[in-house]
Amino acid sequence: MALFDRLKEGLSRSRATMNEIFYMGGQVDDAFWEDLEDTLVMADMGAEVAFSVTDDLREQAARENLTRADQIRDALATRIAGEFTPRKWDPFDYLPSCVLFVGINGAGKTTTVGKLAKVAHDQGTKCLIGGADTFRAAAIEQLEIWAQRSGIPMVTRKRGSDPASVCFEVLEQAENTGAQLVLIDTAGRLHTSADLMSELGKVVRVTRKRANMPVKVILVVDATTGQNGLSQAKEFNDALDLDGLIITKLDGTAKGGIAVAISHELKLPILRIGVGEAIEDLQRFNANDFARALVGAGEGN
Template sequence: MGFFDRISEGLARSRDKFKEQMNVLLDRGPDLDDEFWDGLEETLILSDVGAPAASSIVENLRDQATRKALPDAYAVLDMLNEQIASTFTEGGEGVFGGDPALVLFVGINGTGKTTTVGKLAKEASDAGRNVILGSADTFRAAAIEQLEVWARRADVEVVERERGSDPASVCYATIERAEETGADLVLIDTAGRLHTSADLMRELEKVVNVVRKRSQLPVYTVLVIDATTGQNGLQQAREFNNALSLDGIVVTKLDGTAKGGIALAVSHELELPVLKIGVGEGMDDLKDFDAHDFARALIGDFDERGA
């Protein structure tokens, strides 16, 4: 099964939810009246793409419908995939694109940060890059051991300290070791923390600031979001972005969720590129994000015989 098929399978619940709502709307007829446009915007919002993105998509489609004198709702829906794809924020190629980089992974517990770091390490190591990992999650009992397992799979070195150590000191040691070994990709796993905890967020700001000052490699801060959290994931992203000035997001657990639109909500509202998406636990289940493939998988196709 190709990766698009995996995404499509993973987003089936999101797509079914969207199509169900759209079919109700189309049953009343294909006229491009206010009721159709309001219904389309509401359907997009219910798909967790967020109100700002939904409003932007509908506004652009409405403008095109007028300029191109589109005949009916089906002609508009033919353009919906492209419009959704173009609403994602572009960029972020430098993070995992092969250039030297240090990437800090942040997010709340349970989003799959450590697993994401491990998969990326394996991918980069297999591609011939010199990778080093930093285990700056010094609070969660199994975090260090979990990263060690991934390091062995990827055949890369991991820098760690005993549980309860200062995370900033682990980052500092990781950077020093990276310079000693000539590593061109440094991936640092940080402790999961609630975006609502001011003390923990301040500590994370300290970690990020230390890394940005000390590293000779370009530093990127990436948020890992669990797609199943829906709009709560958007609030998480707002708080982390406000505190840390994020460079991009990785969206995990897209398989089987009805809330896949959250990737668009975060990307559009916070102007952050989606760097990778995950559709499972396997080694090959984390891949580069493609906006057009994602849009196709999220909403599917429509025709006059029904969606």
């Protein structure tokens, strides 16, 4: 299946939410604009974005004399695409590069590290995986399976070890072996979020200090956690000064608008999105494609 089709399939639940206001022949009247605003809020796009998008489109419709709901769809996609914070770089393309993956438990960090490492390795990039989620033995084993399956070296230590010292060792090995892309998995669960943030802060500091390549901190967010995901993202960003986002499980929600809200509010670029469990479902993010798939622009459905 082509990538855009996979994206569309992944976002089909969200699109169903958006579709309701775009039935053919629908008239653009006051009720339509109210419905549109409500729909955008319900899709978790955030009140600020919902209001400004609706206001702008309303003006555009008046200016261009758009009277049918289906005529608004393309304009809506363009407007939504513009709400994302643009990406200026991609740490998986600009090498050498070290990326730390942070986020709460279950967000998709470990599988994302495994998938990105495999894709880069298959393209001939020399990768190294760091298993710094020493909080759970299962996390280390899960990552080892990915590493072994793809034939990618991995550095880790036994459960309970200091994650910052794992990072130190990972970078030492990267230097010794000439690894170009270093992907480090971290833990998502500690007793309190204050403990987690201070531990991750130390991991980031040690990694930056030891690295002789740029270090980026990427938050992995599970889209199905909705507004909670947004508050988590703010907390992580305040504590760690994030560089970018990966939003997973967009296939598991009808409120894919959360991706817009998080990128817009935190002023952070989205680097990849997850629209399913397969490797191909971890896609590069393109704001126009995402917005078109979300609102079903250009196909009359």
